Amino acid sequence: MDTLEELKTLLGQVSDLEAAAALLSWDQETHMPPAAASVRGLQVATVASLAHERFTTPRIEELLCGLEAQPAESGTVEEALVRVTRRDYDRATKIPTEFVEEKARAENEAHHAWLAARKNDDFRSFEPHLEKMFDLARRYADLVGFDDHPYDALLDDYEPGARAAEVKRIFAGLRDETLPLLQAIVAAGDATDYGVLTREFDVDRQRRFALEVAEDLGLKGEFSRLDISAHPFQTNFSRNDIRITTRFDAHYFPMSLFGTWHETGHGMYEHGVAAELARTPLSRGASLGVHESQSRMFENLIGRSRPFWQHYFPHFQAVFPEALEGIDAEMLYKAVNRVQPSLIRVEADEVTYNFHIMLRFELELAVLEGTLNVSELPEAWNAKMEQYLGVTPRSNAEGVLQDIHWSAGLIGYFPTYSLGNLLSVQLLEAAKAQDSAIEPGLRSGQYGPLLAWLQHHVHRHGRTLTPRELTERATGRSLSAEPYVRYLREKYQDIYALPQTALQP
């Protein structure tokens, strides 16, 4: 077997173990009987740890050295495979197997502690676990190393090449430009009657409608399925085995509909990765930020657009004739774009969402820098909520305990949501400018042209391009808050009939 083939064989085994670990986790969230939880935690930990062990075997180093001695041509899959595998290998070999196991066990315990703490609104019972998570994050950053800030080491896992200082700069501009818009919207009052949002929509029919649109968006049952979980997510075990989840509320249909289309965006990205990259480290999205650009594009730029509801409203009305009594497409469009400062990130609208992210980013930085203790997080959280959104959680359950991320050791992860929001608009602007069939397609539920553009400029590349390379090649420039801010201004000035002057910072 030649060097490249042997490397691919070993990486294929690692990929298979990672798929097995992902399936164990998916099953845990969707179908597993409750009494199985404790053993399942051990199983996930073992399989993840063996994947790590298998990937960090010295043989990989030998094979990489052999391939690096005779570098493949730039732009080839082989060159990307060696480069990305080297990156992952160097990061992974800095992490001892014992640390990986300790982290997996601690995360499993923290996850269960978080579930109980959120249920009982009892931050103190979660606090030692959260201390442990930040402690593990600090140790992890030290193990992999960093130039400027330990946060960079964490962020780099989710957004390769991104730096805390750059995120700070982009977020500062975003904050300064969005705050006056938010204030103008709050001052303007309601744009329509929002009562339709809480009318009763049969959940079986919600499921049917959500899936019909998801299929129009490209997600076919041949290579995907939708299940129910407490927290919606996308995972996959190969590009033809996409699993998305959602949750249903008969009295709040936006949750399942926009949630399904959000995960559809993630799923279409993973399905669109070139088949030749399968079972290698190249066969997934370039970063969480690029991933989020796809989910947000489907959920918001398409799903919450006026053309979308002008097209789908008649069918939506046919599925829910009673619930939509007295409602037209325009009212629905305005209702699903209600802007309202609120406590819960996952329920936030396009204008306020990024403030939830900035808050978390700033708190993570402060704890890592040692200027804030974990025990002080609830108060610091609430103070920032008041500062940015003018609302204060009545409990930690709807404050600092609301997200699963920290209990899962995901520190440095939150900024990618906002980076994805920004990128979604930058990509869609570029796509429309480059292919004149895309805009008419969005008006008629014909997503083929847009999908083809995304497939060509984003999906197929997998991890062969960095987020920066991908962004610059697809849009002609690096990531900026400017297109997103412009998108928000145009959309919400119209919906809330705002005076032009109100929008300047």
Place this chain on the structure above:
Amino acid sequence: MDTLEELKTLLGQVSDLEAAAALLSWDQETHMPPAAASVRGLQVATVASLAHERFTTPRIEELLCGLEAQPAESGTVEEALVRVTRRDYDRATKIPTEFVEEKARAENEAHHAWLAARKNDDFRSFEPHLEKMFDLARRYADLVGFDDHPYDALLDDYEPGARAAEVKRIFAGLRDETLPLLQAIVAAGDATDYGVLTREFDVDRQRRFALEVAEDLGLKGEFSRLDISAHPFQTNFSRNDIRITTRFDAHYFPMSLFGTWHETGHGMYEHGVAAELARTPLSRGASLGVHESQSRMFENLIGRSRPFWQHYFPHFQAVFPEALEGIDAEMLYKAVNRVQPSLIRVEADEVTYNFHIMLRFELELAVLEGTLNVSELPEAWNAKMEQYLGVTPRSNAEGVLQDIHWSAGLIGYFPTYSLGNLLSVQLLEAAKAQDSAIEPGLRSGQYGPLLAWLQHHVHRHGRTLTPRELTERATGRSLSAEPYVRYLREKYQDIYALPQTALQP
């Protein structure tokens, strides 16, 4: 870490990998999108092969030698763990990893070829795969070794300690005693009107009724779930994570009901293994035969008994009032015990079932002994069907291609079904004799006393006892066809009102 703890840690990792492989397979049969099949085959092969590799590491040999040098007291878990691990290790180390991988790949290909061949009634397209399966079986037998017959090496994987010669002897008695009974039943004609079996029973309500009874039989949703698959099976990923599957036919309710209770028996066995054996090689059923004794007890000895239907009929009627119009408990009891020589093993009744097994056992022996070619199997199959049951398949799809087993490399497996049938009656006789609360419980849907007896005498032991030890301790003698033959005579003489004289061989 001391020697025993290190062994348990390594065995725990193997157990976790096996659970992951089992979940990949369960998902493949129940939920996986169709386009994922080819990559899934690779994933199952990789994880199964890594489990094998992990189990056959020389460190296990060192640890076993250390523990064997200072043997634990007989009857302790430690003694059983060392003994059973040694048995498995010696068998496994005789099989090279490459052979395991080749077998897994060939089985995956054979499985897909069998699906297509059965669908198209095209034995010739499956023949090379079946040749390969018998070839692998022969090579496997040579690798693990045997004293008398290569079949023993295969059988021993499923029924530790069993031998082909012993099975031949038991089957000969069973055949000679059952054939006159079957002939008398066929001569007697119908015992009742069987029309109820093909009336329409709503599948959602079938599911509900099947699960309600399964719960009475001890299978709680807390540690189990029921899904749909083309071929019903039980699998599990820990004793608190039991998965059973069934299939539904609106016009043949016995399939889902008795199928569910059959798998419930398997599931209760695995759930009942002592918790202290978890994540070790001791933590599953003693053999397939003992397993089948539990599933057949639930399906047939309980589910097809007169007391069962006398107890459940009113509820069954409440769930299906239209379908059961004009039917009473006695008619239903007789209908679900229809004896009818037929072509398909999984649809066979208690009297004819074992003939389907004897046929397969004899054909497997003949192919392994070289007295029959794989290409001659269809004709040999049909000839034996005519000889034993007086029926001839009209196609290979309902003949030699009907079972999944050979395509999955399961040669030497079939006899365990009949051994389980025999053991089920031998165990239930012993249970009733030892605890007088069991028989009244069976009349009133109170399965607690029987479950407690099974838990104590069968389930909790896992693999700490061999099938022979378990049988002798629980019933006071080794396995015999005599109780089963007596059970059949008493039950069917009554149902078919047979003259006493008709039953002698």
